Amino acid sequence: MRLTLLGLSVAALVAGCASTPPEADPVQLKLNDLDARLTRIERIVANQVEVAQRLDEVQSAVRQLRGRLEELEHGNEALARQQRDLYADLDKRLAAASGAAGGAATGSATGETAAQGGATTPGETPGAAAGNAPSSVEQAVYTQAFDALKAGSYSVAITGFKDFLGTYPASPLAENAQYWLGEAYYVNHDYEAAAGAFRAVLKKWPDSRKAPD
Numbered sequence: 001m002r003l004t005l006l007g008l009s010v011a012a013l014v015a016g017c018a019s020t021p022p023e024a025d026p027v028q029l030k031l032n033d034l035d036a037r038l039t040r041i042e043r044i045v046a047n048q049v050e051v052a053q054r055l056d057e058v059q060s061a062v063r064q065l066r067g068r069l070e071e072l073e074h075g076n077e078a079l080a081r082q083q084r085d086l087y088a089d090l091d092k093r094l095a096a097a098s099g100a101a102g103g104a105a106t107g108s109a110t111g112e113t114a115a116q117g118g119a120t121t122p123g124e125t126p127g128a129a130a131g132n133a134p135s136s137v138e139q140a141v142y143t144q145a146f147d148a149l150k151a152g153s154y155s156v157a158i159t160g161f162k163d164f165l166g167t168y169p170a171s172p173l174a175e176n177a178q179y180w181l182g183e184a185y186y187v188n189h190d191y192e193a194a195a196g197a198f199r200a201v202l203k204k205w206p207d208s209r210k211a212p213d
Helices: 002-019 026-109 112-116 136-150 154-167 174-187 191-204
Strands: none
Touching: 136 154, 136 174, 154 174, 174 191
16 A cells, blocks of 8 residues: 555656756757847848948949039020021021122112113022023012021921922922922921932032022
């Protein structure tokens, strides 16, 4: 009986020890805490590195945009200078054409125009009015387009000269209209159309005084 009781006591003691959890190791707890902190720090550092890389990329893109902007500004300045040169050249040509027309008109008052066979029209060179004189309607349509060119309304002038050439292809003013159509295209930056208009002058009027221009 005593042996039985002793055995039961030992068994109960062993069972009690097995059910009681072991005490946590303080050193291990500190190591676990340090490991967790280190993991958080590594994540923060990684995020900061990524942010720094993105910032470098943004700064590089900004530098490229600034360089491109400077190139565009330089190009705009060059285009502005070219535009001013084109307008100055056109003003000289228009002034010369208007002066030639004014001189011929003065000559008509003394009988010179009658000897040439008709009145001159704005935009003509001396001698351009020789031969058949244009009708009053032709002259009005041509003058309207030429005045638009002098006023800087290049699109209106282009339309006017094209309409004139389409309606009066055999007019004594057709040569001038074709030439000024090319000039209007040129100052309007339609260089391909301008070249075509000038080639038409050389093709239809190979002896034109405007050919050297």
